[in-house]
Amino acid sequence: MLIKKPADIRPSEITTKDNYLNRRKFMQAAALAGGSLITADVLPAVIPGERRAKLEGVIASEYSTDEKPNSFMDVTTYNNYYEFGVRKEDPYRNSQDFEPTPWSVEVTGNAENTGTFALEDIVKPHTLEERIYRLRCVEAWSMVIPWVGIPLASIIKQFKPLSSAKYVVFETLHDKERMPGQKSRSLRWPYVEGLTIAEATNPLPILAVGVYGEVLPNQNGAPLRLIVPWKYGFKSIKGIVKIHFSERQPRTSWELAAPHEYGFYANVNPEVSHPRWSQARERRIGSEEGGGLQSLFTAAKQPTVMFNGYGEHVAHLYEGLNLRKNF
Amino acid sequence: MDTLRQLRFIWKPIVFLVCLIPAFHAVGDVYGITGDLGANPVENLQDRFGNWGLRFLIITLAISPFRLRSGWNWLARFRRMLGLFAFFYVLMHFLTWLFLDQGLYLSAIIEDIAKRPFITIGFAAFVILLSLAVTSTAGMRRRLGRRWQKLHNWIYVAAILGVWHYWWQVKLDVSDPAIYTSALAVLLIYRIWYRYQNPRKKTLAK
Numbered sequence: 117m118l119i120k121k122p123a124d125i126r127p128s129e130i131t132t133k134d135n136y137l138n139r140r141k142f143m144q145a146a147a148l149a150g151g152s153l154i155t156a157d158v159l160p161a162v163i164p165g166e167r168r169a170k171l172e173g174v175i176a177s178e179y180s181t182d183e184k185p186n187s188f189m190d191v192t193t194y195n196n197y198y199e200f201g202v203r204k205e206d207p208y209r210n211s212q213d214f215e216p217t218p219w220s221v222e223v224t225g226n227a228e229n230t231g232t233f234a235l236e237d238i239v240k241p242h243t244l245e246e247r248i249y250r251l252r253c254v255e256a257w258s259m260v261i262p263w264v265g266i267p268l269a270s271i272i273k274q275f276k277p278l279s280s281a282k283y284v285v286f287e288t289l290h291d292k293e294r295m296p297g298q299k300s301r302s303l304r305w306p307y308v309e310g311l312t313i314a315e316a317t318n319p320l321p322i323l324a325v326g327v328y329g330e331v332l333p334n335q336n337g338a339p340l341r342l343i344v345p346w347k348y349g350f351k352s353i354k355g356i357v358k359i360h361f362s363e364r365q366p367r368t369s370w371e372l373a374a375p376h377e378y379g380f381y382a383n384v385n386p387e388v389s390h391p392r393w394s395q396a397r398e399r400r401i402g403s404e405e406g407g408g409l410q411s412l413f414t415a416a417k418q419p420t421v422m423f424n425g426y427g428e429h430v431a432h433l434y435e436g437l438n439l440r441k442n443f
Numbered sequence: 444m445d446t447l448r449q450l451r452f453i454w455k456p457i458v459f460l461v462c463l464i465p466a467f468h469a470v471g472d473v474y475g476i477t478g479d480l481g482a483n484p485v486e487n488l489q490d491r492f493g494n495w496g497l498r499f500l501i502i503t504l505a506i507s508p509f510r511l512r513s514g515w516n517w518l519a520r521f522r523r524m525l526g527l528f529a530f531f532y533v534l535m536h537f538l539t540w541l542f543l544d545q546g547l548y549l550s551a552i553i554e555d556i557a558k559r560p561f562i563t564i565g566f567a568a569f570v571i572l573l574s575l576a577v578t579s580t581a582g583m584r585r586r587l588g589r590r591w592q593k594l595h596n597w598i599y600v601a602a603i604l605g606v607w608h609y610w611w612q613v614k615l616d617v618s619d620p621a622i623y624t625s626a627l628a629v630l631l632i633y634r635i636w637y638r639y640q641n642p643r644k645k646t647l648a649k
Contacts, residue, residue: 186482194482202616205481255614257483302615373615392561392611397551399544401482408474412484412543 169331171244171264179320179429180248186259188328190401195335196253197354198302199288199295207335210296216332216339216355225285225361228276235339239325241274242266246329247322247343252384252424254348256417258398263343264326269317277313281361284316285309286342288355295355303369309353310366310380311344312433320345320429323356346426348382379443383434384424388443395420450520458521462528465495466535485543492536494619497609499529500602501626508633523579526598530576533605537569561611568604571597599634602627 185191197207200214219235248262272284290306292298298305311321321344325332332338337354344351350370370378377391386396397417423430434442469488471477480487503525510518545552555562575595577583584591606627610620 190482198615204483257486393559394551394555399483399485412473412488413546417544417546417548 167331167333171326171329171331174244174246174264174326174329177245177247180246180262181250181260181425183248183250183260185248185262185328186401190259191261191327192333192335194259194401196255196349197297197335197337199297199305199307199355200335201297202300202302206297208333211334214294214334214338216334219339219357221340221356222358223275223360224358226278226281226363227361228278229274238271238274238340239266242270244325245322247324247345249343249345250424251343251345251349251352252398252420254350254378254382254390254395256393256395256398256420257401258420258424259401262328263322263324264329264332265322265324265343267319268321268323268342269319271323272313272316275359275361277361280363282313283310283362283365284313285358285360285362285366286353286356287358287360288353289357304372306357307353307369308366309342309351309368310362311351312365313361314433315344315430318430318433320426346384346423346430348378348384350378351382381434381437381439381442383430383439383443384420385422385439385443386420387422388440446517450517455521455524459524462499462525465491465532469535485539489536489539489544492532492539493609496529496533496536497602497605497623499525499532500598500605501623501630503529504598504602504627504630508630508637511637527576527579530572533569533572537566561608564604564611565608568601568608571601571604575601599631 193208194204195207196204197211200207200210217235220232221235221238222232223230244264244266246262246264248260250258251261252258277284286309288305288307289295290298292305315321321342324337324341324343325339327333327336332341337352337356340356341354342352342356351368365380368378368380370382371380384395389395396419398420399417421427468477469491472480473484473488503522506518506522506525510516541547541552545555556566557563575598578587578591578594587594606620606623609623610617613620
Protein backbone atom coordinates (compact mmCIF):
# COMPACT_ATOMS: atom_id res chain seq x y z
CA MET A 117 0.00 0.00 0.00
CA LEU A 118 1.47 3.27 -1.08
CA ILE A 119 -1.11 5.97 -0.97
CA LYS A 120 -2.05 7.15 2.43
CA LYS A 121 -4.46 9.83 3.42
CA PRO A 122 -2.58 13.10 3.80
CA ALA A 123 -3.19 13.53 7.51
CA ASP A 124 -2.01 10.08 8.66
CA ILE A 125 1.35 11.15 10.02
CA ARG A 126 2.05 14.77 10.68
CA PRO A 127 5.63 15.96 10.88
CA SER A 128 5.15 16.75 14.54
CA GLU A 129 4.29 13.17 15.32
CA ILE A 130 7.53 11.71 14.03
CA THR A 131 9.95 13.74 16.05
CA THR A 132 10.99 11.20 18.59
CA LYS A 133 14.57 12.15 17.85
CA ASP A 134 15.17 14.42 20.81
CA ASN A 135 14.59 11.63 23.25
CA TYR A 136 16.72 9.43 21.11
CA LEU A 137 19.62 11.84 21.05
CA ASN A 138 19.36 12.44 24.75
CA ARG A 139 19.51 8.76 25.44
CA ARG A 140 22.60 8.47 23.28
CA LYS A 141 24.34 11.31 25.02
CA PHE A 142 23.45 9.87 28.38
CA MET A 143 24.75 6.44 27.48
CA GLN A 144 27.98 7.81 26.15
CA ALA A 145 28.49 9.98 29.17
CA ALA A 146 27.86 6.95 31.34
CA ALA A 147 30.35 4.90 29.35
CA LEU A 148 33.00 7.57 29.68
CA ALA A 149 32.33 8.13 33.36
CA GLY A 150 32.52 4.41 33.97
CA GLY A 151 36.10 4.50 32.75
CA SER A 152 35.63 1.55 30.46
CA LEU A 153 38.68 -0.40 29.35
CA ILE A 154 38.26 0.75 25.78
CA THR A 155 37.34 4.32 24.99
CA ALA A 156 33.89 4.81 23.60
CA ASP A 157 33.68 5.79 19.95
CA VAL A 158 34.03 9.47 19.29
CA LEU A 159 30.82 11.20 20.28
CA PRO A 160 28.58 11.40 17.26
CA ALA A 161 28.44 15.03 16.25
CA VAL A 162 25.02 16.03 17.32
CA ILE A 163 24.21 18.74 14.82
CA PRO A 164 24.89 22.17 16.35
CA GLY A 165 21.72 23.78 17.64
CA GLU A 166 22.06 26.97 15.64
CA ARG A 167 22.02 24.97 12.45
CA ARG A 168 18.87 23.06 13.32
CA ALA A 169 16.05 25.22 12.06
CA LYS A 170 12.44 24.14 11.75
CA LEU A 171 10.88 24.53 8.31
CA GLU A 172 7.55 26.38 8.31
CA GLY A 173 4.46 25.75 6.21
CA VAL A 174 5.21 22.15 5.32
CA ILE A 175 2.23 20.19 4.00
CA ALA A 176 1.75 16.41 3.95
CA SER A 177 1.74 14.45 0.71
CA GLU A 178 -0.37 11.62 -0.61
CA TYR A 179 2.83 10.02 -1.88
CA SER A 180 4.17 9.41 1.62
CA THR A 181 4.42 5.86 2.90
CA ASP A 182 2.92 4.98 6.27
CA GLU A 183 5.94 2.86 7.19
CA LYS A 184 7.78 3.87 10.34
CA PRO A 185 10.57 6.34 9.55
CA ASN A 186 14.12 5.66 10.68
CA SER A 187 15.40 7.64 13.63
CA PHE A 188 16.96 11.06 13.10
CA MET A 189 20.19 9.47 14.35
CA ASP A 190 20.17 6.77 11.65
CA VAL A 191 19.32 9.25 8.93
CA THR A 192 22.09 11.67 9.92
CA THR A 193 24.94 9.31 10.88
CA TYR A 194 24.80 6.56 8.26
CA ASN A 195 25.39 8.22 4.92
CA ASN A 196 27.08 7.67 1.59
CA TYR A 197 28.42 11.07 0.58
CA TYR A 198 31.92 10.53 -0.79
CA GLU A 199 32.52 14.30 -0.97
CA PHE A 200 33.04 14.04 2.78
CA GLY A 201 34.71 10.62 2.90
CA VAL A 202 33.95 7.04 1.94
CA ARG A 203 32.90 5.59 5.29
CA LYS A 204 29.34 5.74 6.54
CA GLU A 205 30.29 7.94 9.50
CA ASP A 206 32.56 10.25 7.47
CA PRO A 207 29.83 12.59 6.20
CA TYR A 208 28.61 13.62 9.67
CA ARG A 209 32.12 13.77 11.05
CA ASN A 210 33.60 15.78 8.19
CA SER A 211 30.73 18.02 7.13
CA GLN A 212 30.09 19.96 10.33
CA ASP A 213 32.17 22.95 9.19
CA PHE A 214 30.59 23.04 5.76
CA GLU A 215 28.73 26.32 5.19
CA PRO A 216 25.78 25.79 2.85
CA THR A 217 24.75 29.46 2.63
CA PRO A 218 24.76 31.47 0.47
CA TRP A 219 24.01 28.97 -2.26
CA SER A 220 23.15 29.39 -5.90
CA VAL A 221 22.27 27.01 -8.68
CA GLU A 222 23.38 27.45 -12.27
CA VAL A 223 20.77 26.43 -14.82
CA THR A 224 22.11 25.79 -18.32
CA GLY A 225 21.29 24.10 -21.59
CA ASN A 226 18.13 23.67 -23.58
CA ALA A 227 15.72 25.79 -21.58
CA GLU A 228 14.24 29.26 -21.89
CA ASN A 229 14.88 30.36 -18.37
CA THR A 230 18.59 29.74 -17.77
CA GLY A 231 21.04 31.61 -15.56
CA THR A 232 22.31 31.56 -12.01
CA PHE A 233 19.62 31.59 -9.34
CA ALA A 234 19.89 32.07 -5.61
CA LEU A 235 18.55 29.02 -3.80
CA GLU A 236 15.89 31.11 -2.03
CA ASP A 237 14.55 32.31 -5.37
CA ILE A 238 14.21 28.75 -6.63
CA VAL A 239 12.43 27.59 -3.48
CA LYS A 240 10.25 30.65 -2.74
CA PRO A 241 7.46 30.17 -5.30
CA HIS A 242 6.70 26.66 -4.01
CA THR A 243 4.99 25.01 -1.08
CA LEU A 244 7.20 22.64 0.88
CA GLU A 245 5.91 19.09 1.10
CA GLU A 246 6.82 16.34 3.45
CA ARG A 247 7.45 13.12 1.54
CA ILE A 248 8.08 10.04 3.61
CA TYR A 249 9.89 7.80 1.17
CA ARG A 250 11.66 4.49 1.23
CA LEU A 251 15.32 4.79 0.26
CA ARG A 252 16.97 1.68 -1.17
CA CYS A 253 20.76 1.78 -1.42
CA VAL A 254 22.57 -0.28 -4.08
CA GLU A 255 24.49 -1.81 -1.14
CA ALA A 256 21.31 -3.72 -0.19
CA TRP A 257 20.17 -1.68 2.80
CA SER A 258 17.18 0.62 3.10
CA MET A 259 15.65 3.32 5.25
CA VAL A 260 12.40 5.24 5.49
CA ILE A 261 13.04 8.98 5.53
CA PRO A 262 10.70 11.96 6.03
CA TRP A 263 12.11 14.39 3.49
CA VAL A 264 10.90 17.95 3.03
CA GLY A 265 11.09 19.35 -0.48
CA ILE A 266 9.52 20.51 -3.68
CA PRO A 267 8.36 18.32 -6.56
CA LEU A 268 11.13 18.34 -9.15
CA ALA A 269 8.50 18.65 -11.89
CA SER A 270 7.37 22.06 -10.53
CA ILE A 271 10.92 23.35 -10.39
CA ILE A 272 11.67 22.14 -13.90
CA LYS A 273 8.56 23.87 -15.21
CA GLN A 274 9.90 27.13 -13.77
CA PHE A 275 12.96 26.89 -16.09
CA LYS A 276 10.83 26.19 -19.21
CA PRO A 277 12.83 23.40 -20.86
CA LEU A 278 12.74 23.24 -24.67
CA SER A 279 11.43 20.18 -26.48
CA SER A 280 15.04 19.37 -27.37
CA ALA A 281 15.80 18.78 -23.66
CA LYS A 282 15.74 14.99 -23.29
CA TYR A 283 17.70 14.70 -20.05
CA VAL A 284 18.15 16.67 -16.86
CA VAL A 285 21.71 16.55 -15.57
CA PHE A 286 22.71 17.50 -12.02
CA GLU A 287 26.11 18.35 -10.60
CA THR A 288 27.36 18.54 -7.02
CA LEU A 289 29.58 21.34 -5.77
CA HIS A 290 33.23 20.70 -6.67
CA ASP A 291 35.39 22.40 -4.05
CA LYS A 292 37.93 20.25 -2.28
CA GLU A 293 38.56 22.87 0.39
CA ARG A 294 34.94 22.72 1.48
CA MET A 295 34.43 19.05 0.64
CA PRO A 296 37.55 17.29 1.92
CA GLY A 297 36.57 13.92 0.43
CA GLN A 298 37.21 15.39 -3.00
CA LYS A 299 40.93 15.46 -2.19
CA SER A 300 40.85 11.73 -2.72
CA ARG A 301 40.14 10.43 -6.20
CA SER A 302 37.55 7.95 -4.98
CA LEU A 303 35.20 9.16 -7.72
CA ARG A 304 35.64 11.53 -10.62
CA TRP A 305 34.59 14.99 -9.43
CA PRO A 306 32.23 16.72 -9.66
CA TYR A 307 29.59 14.10 -8.96
CA VAL A 308 27.18 13.93 -11.90
CA GLU A 309 23.72 12.39 -12.02
CA GLY A 310 20.85 12.56 -14.44
CA LEU A 311 17.30 11.58 -15.28
CA THR A 312 15.33 11.41 -18.50
CA ILE A 313 12.95 14.33 -18.83
CA ALA A 314 10.03 11.91 -18.40
CA GLU A 315 11.51 10.64 -15.13
CA ALA A 316 12.28 14.13 -13.92
CA THR A 317 8.74 15.38 -14.55
CA ASN A 318 7.10 12.37 -12.88
CA PRO A 319 5.36 13.46 -9.66
CA LEU A 320 7.60 11.37 -7.36
CA PRO A 321 11.07 12.97 -7.53
CA ILE A 322 11.63 15.95 -5.27
CA LEU A 323 14.39 18.42 -4.63
CA ALA A 324 14.76 18.17 -0.87
CA VAL A 325 15.71 21.07 1.38
CA GLY A 326 14.91 19.36 4.66
CA VAL A 327 14.41 16.19 6.63
CA TYR A 328 12.39 15.56 9.77
CA GLY A 329 10.75 18.96 9.39
CA GLU A 330 14.09 20.74 9.69
CA VAL A 331 16.65 22.27 7.37
CA LEU A 332 18.70 19.57 5.64
CA PRO A 333 21.84 18.67 7.63
CA ASN A 334 25.14 18.97 5.75
CA GLN A 335 25.75 15.23 5.74
CA ASN A 336 22.41 14.68 4.00
CA GLY A 337 23.27 16.94 1.08
CA ALA A 338 22.56 20.49 2.27
CA PRO A 339 21.22 22.73 1.09
CA LEU A 340 19.62 21.08 -1.94
CA ARG A 341 19.48 17.46 -3.04
CA LEU A 342 17.52 15.20 -5.32
CA ILE A 343 15.33 12.33 -4.11
CA VAL A 344 14.30 9.65 -6.62
CA PRO A 345 12.64 6.98 -4.49
CA TRP A 346 12.34 4.18 -7.07
CA LYS A 347 16.03 4.26 -7.97
CA TYR A 348 19.10 3.21 -6.00
CA GLY A 349 20.27 5.89 -3.61
CA PHE A 350 23.28 7.02 -5.63
CA LYS A 351 20.92 8.60 -8.17
CA SER A 352 19.72 11.01 -5.48
CA ILE A 353 22.56 13.51 -5.89
CA LYS A 354 23.45 15.87 -3.02
CA GLY A 355 24.72 19.45 -2.75
CA ILE A 356 23.41 20.43 -6.18
CA VAL A 357 24.99 23.53 -7.82
CA LYS A 358 24.11 22.89 -11.44
CA ILE A 359 21.07 21.77 -13.42
CA HIS A 360 21.64 21.22 -17.12
CA PHE A 361 19.00 20.44 -19.76
CA SER A 362 20.67 18.18 -22.28
CA GLU A 363 19.92 16.43 -25.54
CA ARG A 364 22.27 13.58 -24.67
CA GLN A 365 22.31 11.05 -21.89
CA PRO A 366 25.03 12.05 -19.41
CA ARG A 367 27.81 9.75 -18.20
CA THR A 368 27.02 9.58 -14.51
CA SER A 369 29.65 9.26 -11.77
CA TRP A 370 29.07 5.65 -10.74
CA GLU A 371 28.70 4.59 -14.34
CA LEU A 372 32.12 6.07 -15.01
CA ALA A 373 33.58 4.42 -11.91
CA ALA A 374 32.32 0.89 -12.73
CA PRO A 375 30.22 0.69 -15.92
CA HIS A 376 29.41 -3.02 -15.59
CA GLU A 377 28.15 -2.57 -12.03
CA TYR A 378 26.19 0.69 -12.11
CA GLY A 379 23.98 1.85 -14.96
CA PHE A 380 22.31 5.09 -15.90
CA TYR A 381 18.81 3.91 -14.98
CA ALA A 382 19.66 2.22 -11.66
CA ASN A 383 16.03 1.35 -11.00
CA VAL A 384 15.56 -0.76 -7.88
CA ASN A 385 15.17 -4.27 -9.29
CA PRO A 386 15.34 -7.44 -7.18
CA GLU A 387 15.76 -9.59 -10.29
CA VAL A 388 18.92 -7.95 -11.58
CA SER A 389 21.80 -8.73 -9.26
CA HIS A 390 24.74 -6.47 -8.78
CA PRO A 391 27.64 -8.46 -10.33
CA ARG A 392 28.98 -9.13 -6.85
CA TRP A 393 25.91 -9.34 -4.64
CA SER A 394 22.22 -10.12 -4.80
CA GLN A 395 19.63 -7.35 -4.89
CA ALA A 396 16.77 -9.70 -3.98
CA ARG A 397 16.70 -8.68 -0.32
CA GLU A 398 17.62 -5.67 1.75
CA ARG A 399 18.32 -4.86 5.37
CA ARG A 400 16.15 -2.15 6.85
CA ILE A 401 18.55 0.03 8.79
CA GLY A 402 17.69 0.57 12.41
CA SER A 403 19.60 0.72 15.63
CA GLU A 404 16.87 -0.34 17.96
CA GLU A 405 16.30 1.46 21.20
CA GLY A 406 18.22 -0.34 23.91
CA GLY A 407 20.28 -2.47 21.54
CA GLY A 408 21.25 -5.84 22.96
CA LEU A 409 21.47 -9.24 21.35
CA GLN A 410 17.76 -9.54 20.68
CA SER A 411 17.70 -6.54 18.35
CA LEU A 412 20.47 -8.14 16.27
CA PHE A 413 18.38 -11.22 15.61
CA THR A 414 15.34 -9.23 14.57
CA ALA A 415 17.35 -7.32 11.97
CA ALA A 416 16.73 -9.98 9.30
CA LYS A 417 16.59 -8.96 5.68
CA GLN A 418 13.35 -8.28 3.87
CA PRO A 419 12.52 -8.87 0.21
CA THR A 420 13.25 -5.99 -2.17
CA VAL A 421 10.29 -4.84 -4.26
CA MET A 422 10.48 -3.85 -7.95
CA PHE A 423 10.90 -0.07 -8.34
CA ASN A 424 11.22 0.01 -4.54
CA GLY A 425 7.44 -0.37 -4.35
CA TYR A 426 6.72 2.69 -6.51
CA GLY A 427 5.85 0.70 -9.64
CA GLU A 428 2.29 1.99 -9.96
CA HIS A 429 3.69 5.48 -10.43
CA VAL A 430 6.72 4.77 -12.58
CA ALA A 431 6.52 1.36 -14.30
CA HIS A 432 4.95 2.95 -17.39
CA LEU A 433 8.10 5.00 -17.94
CA TYR A 434 10.00 1.83 -18.86
CA GLU A 435 7.52 0.02 -21.10
CA GLY A 436 9.39 -1.73 -23.88
CA LEU A 437 12.75 -1.12 -22.23
CA ASN A 438 14.87 -4.16 -21.39
CA LEU A 439 15.58 -3.52 -17.72
CA ARG A 440 18.17 -6.28 -17.56
CA LYS A 441 20.26 -4.51 -20.19
CA ASN A 442 19.36 -1.03 -19.02
CA PHE A 443 20.16 -1.67 -15.36
CA MET B 444 59.95 -19.09 38.50
CA ASP B 445 61.86 -20.32 35.46
CA THR B 446 61.31 -18.79 32.07
CA LEU B 447 59.07 -21.55 30.77
CA ARG B 448 56.77 -21.37 33.75
CA GLN B 449 56.71 -17.59 33.55
CA LEU B 450 55.72 -17.86 29.93
CA ARG B 451 53.03 -20.38 30.66
CA PHE B 452 51.47 -18.89 33.76
CA ILE B 453 51.99 -15.18 33.26
CA TRP B 454 52.63 -14.15 29.67
CA LYS B 455 50.32 -16.55 27.89
CA PRO B 456 47.29 -15.61 30.00
CA ILE B 457 48.09 -11.92 29.51
CA VAL B 458 48.35 -12.25 25.72
CA PHE B 459 45.19 -14.37 25.74
CA LEU B 460 43.24 -11.64 27.49
CA VAL B 461 44.64 -8.94 25.24
CA CYS B 462 43.57 -10.93 22.18
CA LEU B 463 40.06 -11.06 23.59
CA ILE B 464 39.73 -7.27 23.84
CA PRO B 465 38.09 -6.90 20.40
CA ALA B 466 35.54 -9.53 21.38
CA PHE B 467 34.79 -7.82 24.71
CA HIS B 468 34.56 -4.52 22.87
CA ALA B 469 32.01 -6.03 20.48
CA VAL B 470 29.90 -7.35 23.36
CA GLY B 471 30.17 -3.97 25.09
CA ASP B 472 28.98 -2.23 21.95
CA VAL B 473 26.07 -4.64 21.52
CA TYR B 474 24.85 -3.58 24.95
CA GLY B 475 25.73 0.09 24.50
CA ILE B 476 28.37 0.10 27.24
CA THR B 477 31.63 0.74 25.37
CA GLY B 478 30.02 2.49 22.43
CA ASP B 479 27.39 1.34 20.00
CA LEU B 480 26.99 -0.50 16.73
CA GLY B 481 25.61 2.45 14.78
CA ALA B 482 22.76 2.38 12.30
CA ASN B 483 23.66 -0.96 10.72
CA PRO B 484 24.60 -3.16 13.68
CA VAL B 485 24.91 -6.43 11.75
CA GLU B 486 27.23 -4.95 9.15
CA ASN B 487 29.25 -3.31 11.92
CA LEU B 488 29.80 -6.63 13.73
CA GLN B 489 30.48 -8.56 10.56
CA ASP B 490 33.06 -6.06 9.33
CA ARG B 491 34.89 -5.75 12.62
CA PHE B 492 35.15 -9.53 13.14
CA GLY B 493 36.35 -9.96 9.55
CA ASN B 494 38.96 -7.26 10.05
CA TRP B 495 40.22 -8.80 13.28
CA GLY B 496 40.40 -12.19 11.60
CA LEU B 497 42.67 -10.75 8.92
CA ARG B 498 44.75 -8.84 11.46
CA PHE B 499 45.35 -11.93 13.57
CA LEU B 500 46.18 -13.98 10.48
CA ILE B 501 48.83 -11.46 9.52
CA ILE B 502 50.17 -11.22 13.09
CA THR B 503 50.40 -15.03 13.19
CA LEU B 504 52.27 -15.11 9.89
CA ALA B 505 54.62 -12.37 11.08
CA ILE B 506 55.75 -14.34 14.16
CA SER B 507 58.31 -16.59 12.47
CA PRO B 508 60.01 -13.94 10.32
CA PHE B 509 60.11 -11.63 13.33
CA ARG B 510 61.53 -14.36 15.54
CA LEU B 511 64.28 -15.09 13.01
CA ARG B 512 65.23 -11.44 12.61
CA SER B 513 65.20 -10.69 16.31
CA GLY B 514 66.37 -13.98 17.74
CA TRP B 515 63.47 -13.90 20.23
CA ASN B 516 62.73 -17.57 20.07
CA TRP B 517 60.09 -17.42 22.79
CA LEU B 518 57.81 -15.74 20.23
CA ALA B 519 57.17 -19.15 18.65
CA ARG B 520 55.31 -20.13 21.82
CA PHE B 521 52.55 -17.67 21.00
CA ARG B 522 52.04 -18.66 17.41
CA ARG B 523 49.40 -21.32 17.90
CA MET B 524 47.36 -19.15 20.23
CA LEU B 525 47.42 -16.23 17.80
CA GLY B 526 46.48 -18.52 14.92
CA LEU B 527 43.56 -19.83 16.93
CA PHE B 528 42.47 -16.26 17.63
CA ALA B 529 42.56 -15.59 13.89
CA PHE B 530 40.26 -18.57 13.47
CA PHE B 531 38.06 -17.40 16.34
CA TYR B 532 37.45 -13.98 14.78
CA VAL B 533 36.92 -15.47 11.32
CA LEU B 534 34.44 -17.87 12.87
CA MET B 535 32.60 -14.97 14.51
CA HIS B 536 32.57 -13.19 11.14
CA PHE B 537 31.15 -16.32 9.51
CA LEU B 538 28.52 -16.85 12.24
CA THR B 539 27.46 -13.21 12.07
CA TRP B 540 26.92 -13.63 8.34
CA LEU B 541 25.10 -16.95 8.78
CA PHE B 542 22.78 -16.05 11.65
CA LEU B 543 22.43 -12.28 11.64
CA ASP B 544 22.99 -11.26 8.02
CA GLN B 545 21.32 -14.20 6.31
CA GLY B 546 19.10 -15.17 9.25
CA LEU B 547 19.83 -18.84 8.43
CA TYR B 548 17.87 -18.38 5.21
CA LEU B 549 19.22 -21.54 3.61
CA SER B 550 18.47 -20.98 -0.07
CA ALA B 551 20.07 -17.53 0.04
CA ILE B 552 23.12 -18.90 1.87
CA ILE B 553 23.69 -21.65 -0.68
CA GLU B 554 23.11 -19.27 -3.56
CA ASP B 555 25.56 -16.78 -2.09
CA ILE B 556 28.29 -19.38 -1.59
CA ALA B 557 27.79 -20.80 -5.08
CA LYS B 558 27.13 -17.66 -7.08
CA ARG B 559 28.99 -14.83 -5.40
CA PRO B 560 32.71 -15.33 -5.98
CA PHE B 561 33.73 -13.16 -3.04
CA ILE B 562 31.64 -15.29 -0.73
CA THR B 563 32.93 -18.50 -2.33
CA ILE B 564 36.54 -17.60 -1.63
CA GLY B 565 35.72 -16.31 1.83
CA PHE B 566 34.02 -19.59 2.60
CA ALA B 567 37.00 -21.52 1.22
CA ALA B 568 39.32 -19.56 3.52
CA PHE B 569 37.04 -20.36 6.45
CA VAL B 570 37.10 -24.10 5.64
CA ILE B 571 40.91 -24.06 5.47
CA LEU B 572 41.19 -22.27 8.81
CA LEU B 573 38.69 -24.68 10.34
CA SER B 574 40.83 -27.65 9.34
CA LEU B 575 43.96 -25.95 10.70
CA ALA B 576 42.20 -25.20 13.97
CA VAL B 577 41.02 -28.76 14.56
CA THR B 578 44.50 -30.14 13.78
CA SER B 579 46.26 -27.62 15.98
CA THR B 580 46.48 -29.82 19.08
CA ALA B 581 49.72 -31.52 20.12
CA GLY B 582 48.07 -34.91 19.65
CA MET B 583 47.06 -34.15 16.08
CA ARG B 584 50.49 -32.81 15.35
CA ARG B 585 52.05 -36.09 16.50
CA ARG B 586 49.58 -38.18 14.60
CA LEU B 587 50.00 -36.31 11.33
CA GLY B 588 53.79 -36.26 11.53
CA ARG B 589 55.39 -34.68 8.49
CA ARG B 590 52.05 -34.03 6.83
CA TRP B 591 51.16 -31.63 9.65
CA GLN B 592 53.56 -28.94 8.46
CA LYS B 593 52.36 -29.34 4.88
CA LEU B 594 48.77 -28.91 6.00
CA HIS B 595 49.56 -25.91 8.14
CA ASN B 596 51.36 -24.13 5.32
CA TRP B 597 47.85 -23.65 3.97
CA ILE B 598 47.54 -20.72 6.34
CA TYR B 599 49.12 -18.68 3.54
CA VAL B 600 46.42 -19.77 1.13
CA ALA B 601 43.76 -18.86 3.71
CA ALA B 602 45.32 -15.42 4.22
CA ILE B 603 45.52 -14.74 0.47
CA LEU B 604 41.91 -15.82 -0.01
CA GLY B 605 40.84 -13.74 2.98
CA VAL B 606 42.45 -10.57 1.68
CA TRP B 607 41.10 -11.26 -1.80
CA HIS B 608 37.63 -11.73 -0.28
CA TYR B 609 37.96 -8.25 1.23
CA TRP B 610 39.14 -6.65 -2.03
CA TRP B 611 36.27 -8.14 -3.91
CA GLN B 612 33.49 -6.91 -1.68
CA VAL B 613 34.43 -3.24 -1.31
CA LYS B 614 32.46 -0.87 -3.47
CA LEU B 615 35.20 1.59 -4.32
CA ASP B 616 37.56 2.48 -1.50
CA VAL B 617 40.31 -0.14 -1.49
CA SER B 618 42.63 1.53 1.05
CA ASP B 619 42.01 -1.05 3.80
CA PRO B 620 42.41 -4.16 1.66
CA ALA B 621 45.51 -2.53 0.18
CA ILE B 622 47.08 -2.32 3.65
CA TYR B 623 46.44 -6.02 4.32
CA THR B 624 47.75 -6.90 0.88
CA SER B 625 51.02 -5.05 1.42
CA ALA B 626 51.54 -6.66 4.82
CA LEU B 627 50.85 -10.09 3.39
CA ALA B 628 53.09 -9.44 0.38
CA VAL B 629 56.01 -8.46 2.62
CA LEU B 630 55.59 -11.66 4.64
CA LEU B 631 55.36 -13.86 1.55
CA ILE B 632 58.36 -12.24 -0.11
CA TYR B 633 60.37 -12.64 3.07
CA ARG B 634 59.47 -16.29 3.16
CA ILE B 635 60.57 -16.85 -0.44
CA TRP B 636 63.75 -14.88 0.12
CA TYR B 637 64.52 -16.88 3.26
CA ARG B 638 64.14 -20.15 1.39
CA TYR B 639 66.41 -18.91 -1.33
CA GLN B 640 69.05 -17.92 1.24
CA ASN B 641 68.78 -21.15 3.21
CA PRO B 642 68.11 -23.82 0.62
CA ARG B 643 68.79 -26.70 3.01
CA LYS B 644 66.23 -25.74 5.60
CA LYS B 645 62.91 -27.00 4.33
CA THR B 646 60.80 -24.39 6.01
CA LEU B 647 61.10 -21.40 8.25
CA ALA B 648 58.16 -22.45 10.32
CA LYS B 649 60.05 -24.55 12.86
